[in-house]
Amino acid sequence: MVLIEKHLWRYALYRAYLNLVGEASKYYLGWLWWFLEPIAMTGVFFVVFTYLRSSGMEHFTYFLIIGVTSWLWFANSVANSTAALASAKGIISQIRLPKLLFPIIVVTAAGLKQGFVFAILLIFLGATFGANAAWLALPLVAAAQLALILAAAATVALACCWLRDLRFIVNSGLTLMMFCSGVFFDINALPPTLEEWMRLNPMAVMIEQYRTIFLHGALPDLAWCATVLAGCGIWLYALRWAYQRLDVELTRKVIA
Amino acid sequence: MRLANVSVTYSERRLFGKPEQVQALRGVSLRVARGEKLGVIGANGSGKSTLLRVMTGVLRPDAGGEMDAQGMSSALLSLNAGFDGELSGVRNIVMHGMLMGLSRKEAAARVAEVTRMSGLGEAIHRRVSTYSTGMRGRLCFCTAINLDPDVLLLDEIFSVGDQAFRAQSEKMMLERFQQDKAIVYVSHSVAMLRRLCSRAIWLDAGRIRASGEVEPVIAEYQCAARQRQ
Structure with missing residues (x-):
């Protein structure tokens, strides 16, 4: 049993798939928004940094889109997890379930969506730069990011259920974190002291790993990825304990 | 109990x-x-x-x-049975069954029986948010009673x-x-x-x-x- 029981993982996967189908059916352009959202954000940064303030960087569009895609996966998952428990009030009032299930559903839905976006991105990057041996390290980087997202989403879901006010802080925190993640600039180009501070933000280093693979054809920092995986794994098991321990109070807070 | x-x-x-x-x-x-x-x-x-x-x-x-x-x-049945209004009756039945520990295939096998019992007919493929309160009640009741x-x-x-x-x-x-x-x-x-x-x-x-x-x-x-x- 990894975090939740096997039948609940099956449910989470099915529920995540249904969430995506439901989300796509709400909009006229449907699932195209999965691709249009990162393209639109890349377009905004491209206009700002190419025309208003020349970036002077080769392949700046790809540099941006790698950062934006990776960032949106993290930010959307964490932002959606703020209401993961509150929005499941109906089912929580009906059936006794481990509350960790609900941020897992949010992260699974975002992960499935990211899989499609990533597949398209890989086709474009492969056509431009050509695939190389470094691409073999991609699953490790993606797994490290998934673990980081799950740990962050589960923490935020728990905290926001406990104290609803935290939602406002999470949204502002994500905006601040985006500006410190090197989505539209290279953290290596910053003054050393500032760069050191930036590297404390795991998303800044994560985005750098993707760029190292795609733009430089080099291997990412494998030790860093393994450390993130292990650290988030430990944190998730600590969270599972916290969710179990606080289950009674969480249920009452959701239902009340 | x-x-x-x-x-x-x-x-x-x-x-x-x-x-x-x-x-x-x-x-x-x-x-x-x-x-x-x-x-x-x-x-x-x-x-x-x-x-x-x-x-x-x-x-x-x-x-x-x-x-x-x-x-x-035990199974609790209320009009707010945790069904998702954005999804069809069929998908809600399958989801409910999976939450109770059934595989997707086992849960899907119950759809025909719940549809027959509830008398919802073709409406079972519509989004639950389009159901009347009475239709919703039928879906809730028949889904839960079917789990025995x-x-x-x-x-x-x-x-x-x-x-x-x-x-x-x-x-x-x-x-x-x-x-x-x-x-x-x-x-x-x-x-x-x-x-x-x-x-x-x-x-x-x-x-x-x-x-x-x-x-x-x-x-x-x-x-x-x-x-x-």
Whole structure:
């Protein structure tokens, strides 16, 4: 049993798939928004940094889109997890379930969506730069990011259920974190002291790993990825304990 | 199923103003035997829904209270049965089954039976948000009854739906829930309690005010209601 029981993982996967189908059916352009959202954000940064303030960087569009895609996966998952428990009030009032299930559903839905976006991105990057041996390290980087997202989403879901006010802080925190993640600039180009501070933000280093693979054809920092995986794994098991321990109070807070 | 001295308090703390506390149940003790049909009556806000949530294990009693399911599985049925309005009836049935531990294939195999029982026909493929309250009630009832729990907990489920559905669901319930299956039925409908239940309790402000044979409990409840008017 990894975090939740096997039948609940099956449910989470099915529920995540249904969430995506439901989300796509709400909009006229449907699932195209999965691709249009990162393209639109890349377009905004491209206009700002190419025309208003020349970036002077080769392949700046790809540099941006790698950062934006990776960032949106993290930010959307964490932002959606703020209401993961509150929005499941109906089912929580009906059936006794481990509350960790609900941020897992949010992260699974975002992960499935990211899989499609990533597949398209890989086709474009492969056509431009050509695939190389470094691409073999991609699953490790993606797994490290998934673990980081799950740990962050589960923490935020728990905290926001406990104290609803935290939602406002999470949204502002994500905006601040985006500006410190090197989505539209290279953290290596910053003054050393500032760069050191930036590297404390795991998303800044994560985005750098993707760029190292795609733009430089080099291997990412494998030790860093393994450390993130292990650290988030430990944190998730600590969270599972916290969710179990606080289950009674969480249920009452959701239902009340 | 046994409840001993069960209290449930909802509380909300705020930086400004007093902490808000609502005691939904106060020292409730109760036993539901296999095969028993227990009716629960009470005014709005008397703790009926909270009692069912304790019985199904969703809520745990405050310190000092105890709920022992004694190995009996239960399913709670209310009009807000946790169904997703954005999804079709079919998908909601499958999802509900998977939550109860069935595989997707096993859950999908129940769709035809639930559709037949509920009489929803082609509407089963429509989004649940487009259903009338009565149709929603049919879907909830037939989904839960199909899972065959030991104890069926019904929260105002027959307050909606037409006469034909009420008669049909009553028949289905009595057929399936004979012998060792129990029903706990929350309702404002005195007539339904009389027809379905062998015993009743009257909940008032979170406390059991009367318990026993259906008729005397209903009489006490109605007397108190008249006095309040």
